[in-house]
Amino acid sequence: MAFDYLFRNVTVIDGGGGAAYRADVAVSGERIAEIAPRITTAADCEIDGAGKVLAPGFIDVHTHDDTNVIRMPAYLPKVSQGVTTVIVGNCGISAATADISGEVPDPLNLLGEAQHFVYPTVSAYAHAVEAARPAVNVATLIGHTTLRNNHMDSLLRSATEDEIAAMRRQLRAALQEGALGLSTGLAYASAFAATTEEVMALAEELAAQQGIYTTHLRSEFEPILDALDEAFRIGRHGQVPVVVSHHKCAGAKNWGRTVETLAFFDKAREQQDISCDCYPYSASSSTLDLKQITDEFDIVITWSEAHPEEAGKTLQQIADGWGMSMIEAGKRLMPAGAIYYNMDEQDVRRVLSYPASMVGSDGLPNDPMPHPRLWGAFPRVLGHYCRDEQLFPLTVAIHKMTGMSAARYRLAQRGRVKKDYYADLVLFDPATVRDVASFTDPKQPAQGIERVMVNGVMSYTGDGQITGRAGRFLRRQS
Ligand code: ZN
Numbered sequence: 001m002a003f004d005y006l007f008r009n010v011t012v013i014d015g016g017g018g019a020a021y022r023a024d025v026a027v028s029g030e031r032i033a034e035i036a037p038r039i040t041t042a043a044d045c046e047i048d049g050a051g052k053v054l055a056p057g058f059i060d061v062h063t064h065d066d067t068n069v070i071r072m073p074a075y076l077p078k079v080s081q082g083v084t085t086v087i088v089g090n091c092g093i094s095a096a097t098a099d100i101s102g103e104v105p106d107p108l109n110l111l112g113e114a115q116h117f118v119y120p121t122v123s124a125y126a127h128a129v130e131a132a133r134p135a136v137n138v139a140t141l142i143g144h145t146t147l148r149n150n151h152m153d154s155l156l157r158s159a160t161e162d163e164i165a166a167m168r169r170q171l172r173a174a175l176q177e178g179a180l181g182l183s184t185g186l187a188y189a190s191a192f193a194a195t196t197e198e199v200m201a202l203a204e205e206l207a208a209q210q211g212i213y214t215t216h217l218r219s220e221f222e223p224i225l226d227a228l229d230e231a232f233r234i235g236r237h238g239q240v241p242v243v244v245s246h247h248k249c250a251g252a253k254n255w256g257r258t259v260e261t262l263a264f265f266d267k268a269r270e271q272q273d274i275s276c277d278c279y280p281y282s283a284s285s286s287t288l289d290l291k292q293i294t295d296e297f298d299i300v301i302t303w304s305e306a307h308p309e310e311a312g313k314t315l316q317q318i319a320d321g322w323g324m325s326m327i328e329a330g331k332r333l334m335p336a337g338a339i340y341y342n343m344d345e346q347d348v349r350r351v352l353s354y355p356a357s358m359v360g361s362d363g364l365p366n367d368p369m370p371h372p373r374l375w376g377a378f379p380r381v382l383g384h385y386c387r388d389e390q391l392f393p394l395t396v397a398i399h400k401m402t403g404m405s406a407a408r409y410r411l412a413q414r415g416r417v418k419k420d421y422y423a424d425l426v427l428f429d430p431a432t433v434r435d436v437a438s439f440t441d442p443k444q445p446a447q448g449i450e451r452v453m454v455n456g457v458m459s460y461t462g463d464g465q466i467t468g469r470a471g472r473f474l475r476r477q478s
């Protein structure tokens with residue numbers, strides 16, 4: 001019987017971190033059917049790889065694509081990078097299980113408007129994903145801030161015993177329905193008042209169902225070691241793996257300190273399971289936070305509800321134009337979004353090269369002028385950092401985007417080029433792959449990504465068009 005697809009003459013980088021090898025790879029239905037030095041069986045469609053790299057489709061472990069994969073299922077920003085799976089629900093905010101009445105609190109507003117939050121359970125969210133049939137697979141974490149918002153009348157205090165009990169019940173049900181774990185966003189005002197004990201109580205729900213704990217730390221600024229210590233204690237208390245989200249040392253006074261934070265990771269890793277995700281840029285992006293306003297580095301406004309016309313300018317320019325301080329200007333712009341040039345390049349490199357770091361874009365798909373990581377994170381690691389800067393070998397880069405991620409997040413039979421695994425695959429040219437999206441022109445597909453296959457369906461052929469949509473909702477492997 002003929003195969004559906006045959007990738008001939010490819011350099012397989014299988015996602016496990018091992019050496020690359022030359023092979024032919026055949027796909028039947030949704031699975032990888034055969035891998036051999038030379039396959040002679042015919043296929044309905046043959047692709048001559050000409051020695052280019054065939055890797056597992058990339059897993060974007062850190063996204064805020066919760067509602068966008070349903071609202072715009074072609075999802076070109078990710079598929080055009082070679083991404084075949086996105087993990088949503090990061091930084092304490094998930095659309096799954098959200099019950100929004102009235103205004104959408106910051107930073108849940110990163111995910112959409114009130115009418116987009118219509119998934120009271122993980123099952124409801126899963127059904128919506130399956131019905132929309134996005135081009136990428138989707139798995140979800142459950143956001144702590146989402147749970148707080150469901151069960152508390154104010155986010156500016158810690159939860160009571162009864163509220164914690166209600167959050168626990170909802171988290172338990174969500175995990176039973178396939179959520180991957182719990183995320184927090186403790187730096188945001190909407191979760192900052194939560195005590196460590198509140199999060200620990202929720203983390204107690206995770207171990208029984210082999211969930212994971214991911215956290216946007218309480219601080220990425222000077223108190224970062226205390227914030228890491230809190231995250232690690234929560235992991236030990238719940239006896240669960242911890243993923244530190246978008247690990248960075250933010251703020252000029254904090255630059256260079258990944259030497260300390262990663263040493264702290266190493267020490268903790270002797271006794272518990274800890275990793276992190278990161279994106280390959282020295283600027284961050286989120287909602288505008290008045291506490292982060294400073295003249296030590298540029299802050300660019302990406303959107304403003306009160307003054308949309310100011311988007312694209314620096315906060316300094318806006319403040320000068322209005323003849324007021326940056327803080328006053330910031331207050332006038334709210335609610336708003338921003339890009340902060342708040343990292344040191346050496347820190348970015350250290351975290352990217354750290355053996356336990358995975359790649360996650362943290363892209364913000366609803367921003368009119370999004371941070372370029374939304375379209376460029378994965379090809380930037382492959383082109384800029386791996387090939388041009390030789391930060392690490394290609395096998396390591398791919399491992400950080402695929403095999404390591406699938407294993408940590410318990411995504412079954414994904415993240416490797418292996419017989420019988422799902423045919424989530426990307427074919428790219430290692431000599432030309434590069435990110436094109438820039439801060440001034442951020443919505444641009446990458447170069448060098450030639451084929452992207454999701455569940456055996458050819459979904460992208462490198463020309464900026466989506467050719468198939470075969471993504472599914474992925475549940476945690478039991
Ligand atoms: Zn975050």
Ligand code: CU
Binds near residue numbers: 062091216245
């Ligand atoms: Cu995030």
